[in-house]
Amino acid sequence: MSRLNLNNLSSREREELAELIQVYATPRVVEEHWNAALAGVHENPVTFLSFHRGYLNNLETYLRAEGHPEWVPLPAWNPAEPIPAEFNIPDTGPGRLRNLDPRVSFSPEFDSHNLVNFQSEAELGEALIPRHNEVHARVGGIMSSVRNAPRAPIFWPFHSFIDDIWWEWERITVTVPSCVGMPxxxxxxxxxxxxxxxxxxxxxxxxxxxxxxxxxxxxxxxxxxxxxxxxxx
Ligand SMILES: [Cu+2]
Known part of the structure; x- marks a missing residue:
């Protein structure tokens, strides 16, 4: 759905967005992700995609309600690019982000023209999960904790990026309905x-x-x- 690239926003805009996300990501919101993880959504390739889409949608609903429709859909962070300084949160303490430049590329496998190689959502999710895990691990700090990752504002634009790949896959793949016996x-x-x-x-x-x-x-x-x-x- 052509989300904005987080790195193309102005510093002021990123600050504002990071602030809004932090206000939104209350312990209850963070716990919702943890409970879903306990229920296995990160292991199932289809629920991995669908849970996070719903999770992002809730943030987007909040942003709209707070008078920020300009952040809907939520901008995306491509982990081949550095995490912008305004999203270096937290930057102190044991949970601080360790690596702002994880350099994990989703290209070329997940480039638009290659997405047709994935025959199903399950196949796409299956391929995305390990790459996604690698990003969480390389960034480190609370981003590498399934329990706490949503507390890091960058979690959200990162999942926006993943969701965009799925959205693009949905857009370019089409299921041919059965027409057997029809006039x-x-x-x-x-x-x-x-x-x-x-x-x-x-x-x-x-x-x-x-x-x-x-x-x-x-x-x-x-x-x-x-x-x-x-x-x-
Ligand atoms: Cu994640």
């Missing part, structure tokens, strides 16, 4: 809902081809536009 017109409508279009005129001749469109952004034209799926009508 042409009905199949056409059903496919239309999924952003698919029947492109052949010779629909009397099976198989019919469908062209993935709409959900495919311009840079992906080569890889995706023209991707044909065989339909059994």
């Amino acid at each position: 042409y017109g009905k199949a056409k409508n059903l496919l239309g809902f999924s952003g698919l279009e029947i492109v052949t005129n010779n629909y009397k001749y099976l198989p019919v081809w469908a062209l993935i469109k709409n959900q495919v952004p311009a840079p992906l034209t080569k890889a995706h536009l023209g991707t044909k799926v065989t339909l059994q009508l």
Whole structure:
């Protein structure tokens, strides 16, 4: 969903956002993440994605309610880039962040044009979990504590970044609904809902081809536009 890059914001904006996140991340909010962890959401690739999306949504709801719609969707921090100074929180004490430049790249495997290689949410989540864990471990301090990580403001833009990868995957992958036994017109409508279009005129001749469109952004034209799926009508 094209979130802003945390590192492209002004220092003043980052300070403000970090402050808001700290006010939001009360012990109750932090505990919610811990309870979810105890329930196993970090081990299951699908709930790993969905839990954190919901968790971020709650922060975004708060930001809106506090009069900050400009931070919704929440900006993202790409861990190939350094953690900006305004997000070096906490910077003292035993839980202080140890490494502001963990240099963990999610490229090229998680670049937009490569996301089609993941066949399912489970596959995507499975691949994301270890890379995500590596970031938490390398940053260290409370970021490496499942129990306390949400207390670190950078936790949130980091999970924004992960969520964006999932969102992008959802956008560029499309499930072709089954059209078995359907009349042409009905199949056409059903496919239309999924952003698919029947492109052949010779629909009397099976198989019919469908062209993935709409959900495919311009840079992906080569890889995706023209991707044909065989339909059994
Ligand atoms: Cu995390």
